[in-house]
Amino acid sequence: MNAFEIVNLSRRDFLKAGAGLTLGIVVPEAPAQMAGPGRAGGSVVASGAFEPNAFVRIGTDNTVTVIVKHLEMGQGTYTGLPTLVAEELDADWGQIRAEGAPADAGRYNNLFFGTMQGTGGSTALANSFEQMRKAGAAARAMLLAAAAERWNVAPDSITITRGAVVHAPSNRRTNFGQLAASAAKLPVPQEVKLKDPKDFVLIGRRLTRTDSRAKSNGTAIYTQDVKLPGMLTALVAHPPRFGGKAKSFDADKAKAVKGVVDVVAIPQGVAVLANDFWSAKKGRDALAVEWEESGAFKLGSAEIMAEYRKLAATPGLSARKEGDPAGAFARAAKTLEAAYEFPYLAHACMEPMNCVVKLSADACEIWNGEQFQSIDQAEVAAALGMKPEQVKINMLFAGGSFGRRANPHADYVVEAAQIAKAHAEKSGGRVPVKLVWTREDDMRAGHYRPMYHHALKGGLDAQGNIIAWQHRIVGQSILAGTAFAGMMVKDGIDATSVEGAANLPYAVPNLGVELHSPQMGVPVQWWRSVGSTHTAFSTETFLDELAAAGGKDPYQVRRALLAKSPRHKAVLEMAATEADWSTPLVSARVGDRRGRGIAVHESFNTVVAQVAEVTVRRDGSWRVDRVMCAVDCGLAVNPDVIRAQMEGGIVYGLTAALHGAITLKDGVVEQSNFHDYMPLRMNEMPRIGVYIARSSEKPTGVGEPSTPVIAPAVANALFAATGKPIRSLPIRIQA
Amino acid sequence: MITLNVNGKSMQVDADPDTPLLWVLRDHLGMTGTKYGCGMALCGACTVHVNGQPARSCSTPLSAAAGKRITTIEGIGQTREGRVLQEAWVANDVSQCGYCQPGQIMSAAALLAKVKRPTDAEIESAMNGNVCRCGTYNRISLAVRQASRNLK
Numbered sequence: 001m002n003a004f005e006i007v008n009l010s011r012r013d014f015l016k017a018g019a020g021l022t023l024g025i026v027v028p029e030a031p032a033q034m035a036g037p038g039r040a041g042g043s044v045v046a047s048g049a050f051e052p053n054a055f056v057r058i059g060t061d062n063t064v065t066v067i068v069k070h071l072e073m074g075q076g077t078y079t080g081l082p083t084l085v086a087e088e089l090d091a092d093w094g095q096i097r098a099e100g101a102p103a104d105a106g107r108y109n110n111l112f113f114g115t116m117q118g119t120g121g122s123t124a125l126a127n128s129f130e131q132m133r134k135a136g137a138a139a140r141a142m143l144l145a146a147a148a149e150r151w152n153v154a155p156d157s158i159t160i161t162r163g164a165v166v167h168a169p170s171n172r173r174t175n176f177g178q179l180a181a182s183a184a185k186l187p188v189p190q191e192v193k194l195k196d197p198k199d200f201v202l203i204g205r206r207l208t209r210t211d212s213r214a215k216s217n218g219t220a221i222y223t224q225d226v227k228l229p230g231m232l233t234a235l236v237a238h239p240p241r242f243g244g245k246a247k248s249f250d251a252d253k254a255k256a257v258k259g260v261v262d263v264v265a266i267p268q269g270v271a272v273l274a275n276d277f278w279s280a281k282k283g284r285d286a287l288a289v290e291w292e293e294s295g296a297f298k299l300g301s302a303e304i305m306a307e308y309r310k311l312a313a314t315p316g317l318s319a320r321k322e323g324d325p326a327g328a329f330a331r332a333a334k335t336l337e338a339a340y341e342f343p344y345l346a347h348a349c350m351e352p353m354n355c356v357v358k359l360s361a362d363a364c365e366i367w368n369g370e371q372f373q374s375i376d377q378a379e380v381a382a383a384l385g386m387k388p389e390q391v392k393i394n395m396l397f398a399g400g401s402f403g404r405r406a407n408p409h410a411d412y413v414v415e416a417a418q419i420a421k422a423h424a425e426k427s428g429g430r431v432p433v434k435l436v437w438t439r440e441d442d443m444r445a446g447h448y449r450p451m452y453h454h455a456l457k458g459g460l461d462a463q464g465n466i467i468a469w470q471h472r473i474v475g476q477s478i479l480a481g482t483a484f485a486g487m488m489v490k491d492g493i494d495a496t497s498v499e500g501a502a503n504l505p506y507a508v509p510n511l512g513v514e515l516h517s518p519q520m521g522v523p524v525q526w527w528r529s530v531g532s533t534h535t536a537f538s539t540e541t542f543l544d545e546l547a548a549a550g551g552k553d554p555y556q557v558r559r560a561l562l563a564k565s566p567r568h569k570a571v572l573e574m575a576a577t578e579a580d581w582s583t584p585l586v587s588a589r590v591g592d593r594r595g596r597g598i599a600v601h602e603s604f605n606t607v608v609a610q611v612a613e614v615t616v617r618r619d620g621s622w623r624v625d626r627v628m629c630a631v632d633c634g635l636a637v638n639p640d641v642i643r644a645q646m647e648g649g650i651v652y653g654l655t656a657a658l659h660g661a662i663t664l665k666d667g668v669v670e671q672s673n674f675h676d677y678m679p680l681r682m683n684e685m686p687r688i689g690v691y692i693a694r695s696s697e698k699p700t701g702v703g704e705p706s707t708p709v710i711a712p713a714v715a716n717a718l719f720a721a722t723g724k725p726i727r728s729l730p731i732r733i734q735a
Numbered sequence: 736m737i738t739l740n741v742n743g744k745s746m747q748v749d750a751d752p753d754t755p756l757l758w759v760l761r762d763h764l765g766m767t768g769t770k771y772g773c774g775m776a777l778c779g780a781c782t783v784h785v786n787g788q789p790a791r792s793c794s795t796p797l798s799a800a801a802g803k804r805i806t807t808i809e810g811i812g813q814t815r816e817g818r819v820l821q822e823a824w825v826a827n828d829v830s831q832c833g834y835c836q837p838g839q840i841m842s843a844a845a846l847l848a849k850v851k852r853p854t855d856a857e858i859e860s861a862m863n864g865n866v867c868r869c870g871t872y873n874r875i876s877l878a879v880r881q882a883s884r885n886l887k
Contacts, residue, residue, distance in 0.1 A: 074869045206826060215833030216824040218768020218808035224832060225767035233762070259749065276762035277771075278754045348836040350772050350868050351778060399770070399834030400868050439773045552858030639830060644874070648831055651870025674777040674866060682862050682872045 024151070054107075055135035058143070061363035062163070062177030064091050065435035065535075066132075069101040069117065070109035071371050072211060073401035074648070075703040076298040076641035077124040079209045081132050083637055084125075087202045088136030088195060089143075091176070093161035098210040100395025116332075117373040120406045120526070121207060122604035122701020125637060137182075137192035143176055146183040148175075159249055161244035162201075183254035195694060197635070206640045211397070221399050226356045227366045228432040232261055232273040234419045237279040237289050239269060241667040242446055242521050246270050246289050253286040263287065264422035271419045277436055277479055288419065297521025298667035301451065303522060305341060308453035308474040311338065316472055316514035317492045319502040323510035328468035330686040332459030335468075336549050340456070340538040341728040342475075343661035345449035345527055346677060351399020352442035355416035358432040359424055364391045364417060369398025371406035379410035380417045402528040402652065407447060408482035411523075412437065443677055445671040448662055449515065450476040459510075464550025466561070468510045471501050471539070476524045477517040492517070500535030500601060500708065505568050506543070506561035522664070529651055532603040532708035537729065540599040540712035545725050554716060555581050555598050563602075567632045567693075572600045573611040574630035574691050579611035591618040594625075597716025601709050606633040606698035608646070612686070616721045620733060624654065624686040624714055632693040634700045642702050643690040649706030650688055655680040657711035657731055737801050741766070744811025752798035756790075757781045759797050760807060768837045770865065779865030782838040783807050783843075789845035790862075808837035812879035816847040819885045823878040831869035839865045842881045853882055 057065040068084040075287060078098035086096050105117040111127040138159060148155040148166050151172055159166050166173045197203075214220040216403075239245060249270050250265035259279025264271050270289050274280035300709045329335060356367035364384055370376055370393055377388040398405055407413075416435035424430045438444065452475035459468030477494040479485050488495045493515055494501075500642040502513045547557040553575050562569040577596060593616045598607035609630045616622040629646045636642055659678040664672045671677040715726035718733060726733070741764065748763050755774075760783070762764045764860040769792055772780030776791035783792045791839075792800075811817030820840050823829075830836045836866045839862065846853055846861035852863070856880050867875070 003845075020767050062868050074830075076831070132841045179860065209830070210824065210832065212825045213821075213832055215830035215836050216840065217812055218766075218831050218837045220769070222770075224771060225761075227765065227767075276750075276758060278750075278758040348868060350778070350832065350866070351770070352772075395836075398832060400832040436771075439775070469871055508738035644831060644871075646826065647873060651872065652868070655868075655870075674773050675775070679778075679866045679868060680870070680872075681864075682876065685872045688873060723771070 004733045009465065037360060041222050045440065049238050055132060056089070056139045058139065058176050058180045058183070060177050060180050062175050064095050064176060065097040065099050067099050067101045069110070069128070069397055070119040071369055071405070071684050072098070073119070073369060073371070073399065073405070075124070075645060076638060077119070078211050079207065079641055080125045081128050081208060082210055083202055083481055084128065084132035087135035087200055088133045089140045090162065093202060093207050095163050095176070096210060103370070103377055103391070103393035105374045108621045112252060113129045116375070118375065118406065120373045121405065122703045122705065124701075125699050125703055126605070133194050134192055135196055137188055139397070141189045141192055141641050142183040143179045145186050146179045148682070150179070150182060163284040164694065165732045198439040203635070203637050204639065207638060208639070211301060213630055217580060220397050220521070220696050222351055223354045223356060223368050224351055224399070224400050224436070226396070226434060228358060228580065231356070231432040231434055232275065233280045233434050233436055234271045234273045234416070235284045235438070236266070236268060236415065236419070236441070237270045237272070237287055238283055238441065238445065239291050239296065241293055241298060242523060244296040247292035250288040251287065252564040254283040257283040257286055262423050262427060264419065264426055266415065266422055268418070271422070273419070273423055273433065280436070281438070285351040289607050296667060298626055299520070300665045300667070301343065301663040304451055304664070305453060307518065309339070311516045312453050312472050313519060316474070316516040318512065319493045319498040319515050320511065320513040322508070325468050325470050325510040325512040328510035329457070329470070331431045331721065332462040332468055333462040334549060335457060336460070336546060337455070337457045337712070338542055338545060338725065340454040341454040342534045342537070343729065344451050344522065345660050346443055346535070346603045346662050346671070347402045347404035347527055347658055348443065348677060348679065349398070349402060349404055349672065351543060352361040352437045352439055353404070353412040353445070354434065355413050355418045356432060356434045359420050359430045362390060366391065366413065367394045367396055368413060369396050369401065369405060371398070371401055372410070375408060376410040379414050379593050383414045383417050384421055397535030403526040403530070404447065406699070407525060408484060408619050411445070411447065417595060436490070439674070440672045445673050446523035447525040448522065449533055450524040451480065452534045454534065456538055456542045458542065458546045460546065460550050464552055466506070466546055466550070469504070469508045470512045472514045472516070473497060473501060474516040474518065475533070476520050476522070478524050478526055478530070479482040498533035498535070500603060501539055503602070504539055505565045505602065506558070507564060508561070528649070529603050529704040531709040532601060533656070536599065536601040536627040536708035537712045537715070540601065541715045541719070544597070544716045544719055548719070558598070558600060567607045568600050568602065571607050571630040571693055572598070574693060575609040575611045578628040578630065578689060578691055579613070581611065587615070592616065593721040595719070597713045597720055597722025598720070599709050599712040599716060601651045603705045603708060606631060606705040608705045608709045610650070610709045610713040612710065612717045614714060614717040614721055615735070616718065621719065622733065623684065626687045627710065627713070628689045629706060630691045630693065631706065632695055632700070633702050633705070634695050634697040636695070636702050637699050639692055642692055645702040646706040647688050648691040649679055649704065650710045651685070653707040654714065657714055658684065660730055665718065739800060740803065741805045741823060742807060748797065750797055752796060753798070754797045756783065756797055756800045756805070757792035757846050760792060766807055766809050770834055774833065775812045777866070778835070778843060780835045780838040782841040782865065784841060785846055787848060789842050805811040808841060810842050811841060812846065814848070815886060816834065816882070819848065820878065820884040822843055823882040827874050827878045827881065829871050829874040829878050831871055835865060837869045839867065839877055841874055843875070843882070846879070847883060847886060851861070851886055853879070870874060
């Protein structure tokens with residue numbers, strides 16, 4: 001019937017009681033207090049006849065708690081998934097609460113990831129769209145049946161509107177809370193009918209985020225805020241270069257610091273455990289470690305890029321070939337070549353990586369904001385000699401992630417487990433351990449968006465039409481050596497290295513895309529919008545260069561080449577219309593140059609077009625004045641969350657375009673904190689307008705797709721203003 | 736023992752005088768609304784008020800905070816500015832990950848306590864030290880302006 005049911009047939013049974021009862025209605029002893037993880041957890045739920053780990057829990061206090069299987073890292077999934085449940089349940093939005101699901105892939109797997117539980121690839125709402133609606137519809141049917149039984153009337157004579165259960169003929173009314181206990185005794189319906197979209201009352205409307213209040217008064221709980229009895233805080237001295245190891249260390253001075261309890265060696269370095277952060281920090285400062293660096297990575301960014309440039313001059317593995325590029329270049333009236341360069345990028349979440357671990361004889365309990373529960377369970381289990389199901393995970397809010405907490409090797413989670421294990425083995429006792437990375441640890445830990453070099457060549461005919469396109473990409477594979485390689489690396493092509501380039505939407509008859517995936521000792525990872533972070537930039541700015549070489553308007557060139565890509569064309573036209581594309585920009589001051597640039601790109605099945613307007617002053621300083629962003633993400637479930645993600649994605653991408661670069665010198669990361677890895681601040685903000693295309697198609701993701709579009713839109717605007725193309729990031733222009 | 740006045744309450748702390756106020760609040764007093772982001776007064780996530788002035792608690796030693804009035808995100812809702820700001824934050828769904836927002840609200844509250852009707856330039860100047868990686872800046876300035884209008 002639809003994609004996820006095909007890939008995950010067993011889950012079709014999820015509403016059947018016999019299949020483990022993933023929908024449950026339990027009666028809480030005490031009312032769930034508020035939205036958010038760590039608040040309405042197991043302690044307030046009675047050990048009733050029904051499993052609490054479901055998608056929906058209705059309390060006698062009339063609250064409806066939606067158990068969300070995805071990480072809330074800012075993207076709004078604690079609002080999006082509950083919206084789907086509330087819609088089919090006909091609940092009042094005010095009675096809805098959200099709670100993070102524990103690690104349990106049998107129930108909470110991502111339907112797009114097969115049997116794995118995890119959040120990523122802008123899939124949270126998309127994979128849950130029918131699943132959560134069905135959960136809400138089933139709960140509604142049970143409540144309705146309970147009311148019919150209580151009043152002894154026909155179910156179809158009862159209406160449910162905004163949480164009010166009403167039998168109009170007898171003028172009787174009740175609510176979910178009063179029905180919860182009886183509904184819990186009823187069988188779960190085998191089949192439920194979902195609403196016709198024309199009857200939606202919550203989907204498509206602006207609803208307040210379930211986590212807004214807790215995040216405005218300091219009560220939202222993140223990993224950093226967890227405190228367990230007897231807990232120690234651990235800081236780790238990591239090797240200064242990737243691949244280094246501790247040869248020896250002298251812990252005497254560290255142990256002399258008041259509050260320091262233990263110093264232990266772990267595979268990643270040396271950990272200092274103390275009663276509190278500051279003692280651990282002073283202990284680590286006092287620690288003397290000698291590093292073994294024979295296997296360490298010692299190249300600098302300049303040497304890495306030099307190697308990439310050499311590779312770019314040679315043919316790579318073919319990721320896509322259309323027509324006869326060589327023949328077309330031979331007959332082209334004009335050819336153009338350009339090389340693009342991209343640095344490593346850190347995710348730099350506001351909450352640096354951290355993790356709380358508590359070991360017992362036969363289990364490991366974790367408190368964390370988890371993007372990849374299944375991988376973290378497996379990796380931690382392997383490190384501790386346990387089975388994955390012995391690793392329990394309690395979900396907390398994440399202070400940003402942008403892909404960072406989805407580490408294919410569970411790096412910092414395993415590190416926390418290893419510290420707890422090493423301390424337990426040494427001390428003979430098991431105490432909870434909170435691993436805390438400082439900002440500097442976080443910045444220098446690797447797992448960056450890889451460096452890339454792109455070489456592009458385009459051929460134009462005598463009329464300026466693009467007849468040939470060759471694109472060669474050089475950069476580390478994100479997926480090689482991970483559990484995802486089997487699925488996403490085919491014939492040596494890592495799909496994440498070429499996404500956005502190999503599926504170039506433009507109708508160019510002769511096209512070749514090639515890839516080199518050199519190995520480097522710098523750990524790399526996906527970063528918000530993954531491959532599109534670089535492919536959108538090179539393809540969309542090169543297209544503007546070709547348009548200019550052919551004497552054409554960049555917007556009209558795109559329109560013509562997108563005749564067979566209606567979603568791209570529609571959002572492109574939307575953004576251009578909102579920006580008054582054909583109206584020239586006016587300079588506010590004499591000598592200011594202004595420019596407008598456009599870019600369109602699809603990622604994660606969502607298409608985004610942006611028009612950026614810039615002002616370049618006489619001294620060469622410049623700013624982005626305004627961004628118009630149009631998006632087609634299918635049905636707009638939460639329009640304001642979509643707007644927020646478009647705005648946030650633009651800021652994330654613009655930050656990288658203006659400032660973002662992690663550089664290495666002799667293998668050592670040169671940046672350490674926000675003074676040399678600069679975030680965008682309020683004074684650099686453009687005005688942003690977001691326009692959502694009307695669509696009745698299934699919803700697609702919004703967390704990532706606006707990020708890759710802003711840099712090329714801005715670069716194209718600067719090209720329009722100055723006549724000089726931008727070919728490397730971060731953007732540096734000459735006065 | 737050092738005595739601190741936090742949100743109108745007197746509290747005893749047994750910590751070294753060089754311990755940053757941030758870690759005293761979080762680890763010694765169990766008040767975790769004030770966040771750690773950079774440890775170098777670069778990001779503003781740890782912003783509190785010391786005698787009504789915004790201060791980066793990560794870089795304020797305990798010794799410098801002793802005897803002064805400290806207000807944190809846990810207490811700012813008791814002030815008029817704090818209350819209208821928190822309402823505006825919710826009304827505009829400013830927060831995404833939310834980790835920086837206590838610091839943002841504390842900076843905004845210090846501004847509104849001093850300037851009831853700030854200009855856009857004054858908002859930018861007061862808020863520029865607070866980093867938000869989720870990119871909520873435009874909503875933050877919208878919420879500050881709305882809160883300012885609601886300050887009667």
